[in-house]
Amino acid sequence: MDDVILEIRDYVTGYNEIDIIKGVSVQIKRREIACVIGPNGAGKSTLFKGIFGLLKARNGSNHFDGSDITNLSPSEILRKGLSYVPQGRCNFPAMNVRENLEMGAFTRNDDKVVSDIAEVMNKFPVLREKENEMAGNLSGGEQQILEMGRALLLHPKLILLDEPSLGLAPKVTELVFEKINDINVDGTTILIVEQNAKRALSISHHAIVLELGKKRFEGTGEEIMQNEQVKRLYLGG
Amino acid sequence: MEMFFQLLVNGIAFGSIYAMVAVGLTIVFGILEVVNFAQGEFYMLAAYVTFLVYLTQLPYPLAIVIAVATMIVIGLIVERFAIRPLIGRAWQLPILSTLGISIIMQNGAIVIWTPNPRTIIIDIANLNIHIFGVVIVFQKLMIVFFALALFIGLHYFIQKTKTGKAMRAVSQNKEACRIIGIDVPRISSITFALGAGLSGFGGALVAPVMAIHPVMGILLVLKCFAAVIMGGFGNIKGTICSAFILAIVESFAVAYVSLQYKDVFAFLVMIIILLFRPAGIFGKKVGI
Numbered sequence: 001m002d003d004v005i006l007e008i009r010d011y012v013t014g015y016n017e018i019d020i021i022k023g024v025s026v027q028i029k030r031r032e033i034a035c036v037i038g039p040n041g042a043g044k045s046t047l048f049k050g051i052f053g054l055l056k057a058r059n060g061s062n063h064f065d066g067s068d069i070t071n072l073s074p075s076e077i078l079r080k081g082l083s084y085v086p087q088g089r090c091n092f093p094a095m096n097v098r099e100n101l102e103m104g105a106f107t108r109n110d111d112k113v114v115s116d117i118a119e120v121m122n123k124f125p126v127l128r129e130k131e132n133e134m135a136g137n138l139s140g141g142e143q144q145i146l147e148m149g150r151a152l153l154l155h156p157k158l159i160l161l162d163e164p165s166l167g168l169a170p171k172v173t174e175l176v177f178e179k180i181n182d183i184n185v186d187g188t189t190i191l192i193v194e195q196n197a198k199r200a201l202s203i204s205h206h207a208i209v210l211e212l213g214k215k216r217f218e219g220t221g222e223e224i225m226q227n228e229q230v231k232r233l234y235l236g237g
Numbered sequence: 238m239e240m241f242f243q244l245l246v247n248g249i250a251f252g253s254i255y256a257m258v259a260v261g262l263t264i265v266f267g268i269l270e271v272v273n274f275a276q277g278e279f280y281m282l283a284a285y286v287t288f289l290v291y292l293t294q295l296p297y298p299l300a301i302v303i304a305v306a307t308m309i310v311i312g313l314i315v316e317r318f319a320i321r322p323l324i325g326r327a328w329q330l331p332i333l334s335t336l337g338i339s340i341i342m343q344n345g346a347i348v349i350w351t352p353n354p355r356t357i358i359i360d361i362a363n364l365n366i367h368i369f370g371v372v373i374v375f376q377k378l379m380i381v382f383f384a385l386a387l388f389i390g391l392h393y394f395i396q397k398t399k400t401g402k403a404m405r406a407v408s409q410n411k412e413a414c415r416i417i418g419i420d421v422p423r424i425s426s427i428t429f430a431l432g433a434g435l436s437g438f439g440g441a442l443v444a445p446v447m448a449i450h451p452v453m454g455i456l457l458v459l460k461c462f463a464a465v466i467m468g469g470f471g472n473i474k475g476t477i478c479s480a481f482i483l484a485i486v487e488s489f490a491v492a493y494v495s496l497q498y499k500d501v502f503a504f505l506v507m508i509i510i511l512l513f514r515p516a517g518i519f520g521k522k523v524g525i
Contacts, residue, residue, distance in 0.1 A: 079418070093407065103403065
């Protein structure tokens with residue numbers, strides 16, 4: 001059991017009166033890449049917001065790295081080592097790349113921040129190249145990489161990546177997925193939501209298919225990719 | 238020619254005051270998205286605090302420090318109890334709330350200190366200094382000096398310090414701040430206190446050269462709003478430039494056009510500038 005980093009049990013959440021996630025149970029193992037795929041409106045992003053504490057749980061529980069994080073605030077969850085990179089661009093457009101990264105370390109008070117930023121820049125050389133550019137002037141893919149780099153500054157044990165390839169050209173998507181793989185190789189568990197299901201499955205150790213707020217299928221990335229029903233329903237034949 | 242420089246110097250001195258108060262307004266707007274109608278009252282209260290401290294024979298510089306510190310504390314209290322509970326609700330609520338605070342402060346001042354104007358007499362403040370035929374009251378030089386030092390300090394604070402950067406971050410994307418753990422309410426609180434402190438500094442600086450009375454902040458804050466709008470809401474540099482433009486135009490208009498219509502000119506300038514640059518002098522940029 002100890003190699004389970006995130007356990008979601010009978011989890012229910014939603015907006016206003018409506019439940020979007022209607023009782024989902026998932027276990028994510030340490031150091032793996034797991035993905036959540038499914039059609040529009042399946043509740044993939046809602047599940048992430050719920051895990052990160054942006055929505056209140058209506059039933060069930062979330063356990064992360066041995067502690068109950070159900071209904072903790074985002075900043076408390078962040079402190080436990082769980083980071084979230086939301087979908088769409090979510091950075092500080094009129095601050096430069098370095099400042100954006102510094103903000104990623106805002107909650108830290110140690111003196112390693114500068115060397116950690118240098119390390120992130122080593123990992124993502126494009127960020128060093130554009131160090132003094134405003135984040136708003138970067139391309140979509142560069143902004144996505146910036147936001148992933150920013151999340152790394154808190155040394156998270158698990159990163160939730162919501163639609164990292166949204167709006168990106170195929171070549172850029174490829175680069176972003178490479179970077180995701182690199183982050184994982186360094187030991188960080190990754191849970192990813194993707195529209196681009198095939199690409200996500202190809203790097204995932206574990207995959208969950210969500211439909212209308214419920215888990216429909218679960219298996220290794222390979223299994224889900226080969227599953228006839230999943231193929232027909234979500235992977236376009 | 239001497240007249241010209243005399244008016245220019247006066248304009249710059251008052252521009253410094255407008256700019257201090259207006260920068261407070263603009264950062265609060267940029268970060269909390271709240272229009273603070275009580276900003277003029279921080280200016281007024283600080284002038285009174287300066288007056289009261291000075292009455293106790295303490296030196297004037299100490300009176301400034303006490304006045305500014307008092308406004309920062311009042312600012313923290315106002316933010317905590319009159320603004321924070323309203324954030325995220327209808328946008329009109331914080332406006333009504335700060336308007337209410339402003340009315341309470343004005344009337345409180347009338348009750349406590351009467352509507353009669355008070356003055357502080359400080360000999361050195363009223364010293365006339367002659368530079369190339371232009372006569373400048375010492376205190377006005379001080380005002381310009383402190384204002385410039387303050388703006389340089391503020392620029393450094395916002396560009397270089399961790400808290401200042403977080404203020405910019407909050408003004409640009411609150412959602413992103415929450416995701417990486419920047420405490421938005423705390424930054425809002427610091428910002429509001431800073432705004433109140435800036436206004437208070439202005440009030441403490443004018444105390445020796447202007448009459449102190451309960452409604453001294455009303456017209457000032459309206460002109461500062463004009464500067465904030467002209468500068469492009471939330472834009473610090475734009476706001477500072479606009480405040481100086483307004484005060485200098487006002488200074489010349491009083492001398493060459495009409496004293497009676499003194500207060501009209503600031504708004505006239507604002508309207509003219511907005512006609513040609515609807516997003517303010519510095520254009521489209523949003524955020525600080």
